[in-house]
Amino acid sequence: MKLEDYINSHSEAEPEFLAKINRSTHLRMINPRMLSGHFQGRVLSMFSHMIKPERVLEIGTFTGYSALCLAEGMPDNGILYTIDCDDELESFILQNFEASEHSKKMKLIIGDALEVISGLDETFDLVFIDADKAEYQAYYEAVLPKVKKGGYILADNTLWDEKVLKPVDPKDKDTIAILEFNSFISTDQRIEKVLLPIRDGLTLMRKK
């Protein structure tokens, strides 16, 4: 048995409607590995139940899987904004949101994340950063003023397939950006942070 299978089978089961999105993403998308998946999805759901956020911002929707996990612990009057620049995903995402019990909370915005964030007149209890790796620090700086004091930011893929430990190819812009982001975050005094070895690395930050 693989460690991943052991972890999954000793964690909360994947809800059926999310398992369906997981399967259809694997059937229809070229890069289904981008989806958070069973284990990380249950971690996001657990954080959401702990924080009970009224306002959530997700940067990088893909097929809507992680957005629906984050919606699970939100109150009925909560709003989750999720941004993706790929307009070809729009109808699939909306179909997935509408098939869920959280559809009323979900607000999909198609556009470039940095442009959309600058026009959002909201403050957030929780932000999930999971889009272009080269832009992580820019997303962080753009969202931090919009995060409530004591609010949380999660950044995905911060171990980047363990490339953070290996010699870096100078042409590999994504790995360089993740290394710079991790190094910057580790000394930024505006937040408390912990890099959790969950899946591909999940950095949890709390605004002071």
Ligand SMILES: C[S@@+](CC[C@H](N)C(=O)[O-])C[C@H]1O[C@@H](n2cnc3c(N)ncnc32)[C@H](O)[C@@H]1O
């Ligand atoms: C890793 S996937 C998101 C996975 C999703 N959060 C999940 O866990 O199921 C990254 C997504 O970010 C989107 N993206 C990349 N660059 C972007 C940008 N500049 N603005 C908005 N979305 C972007 C991509 O289209 C892609 O769907």
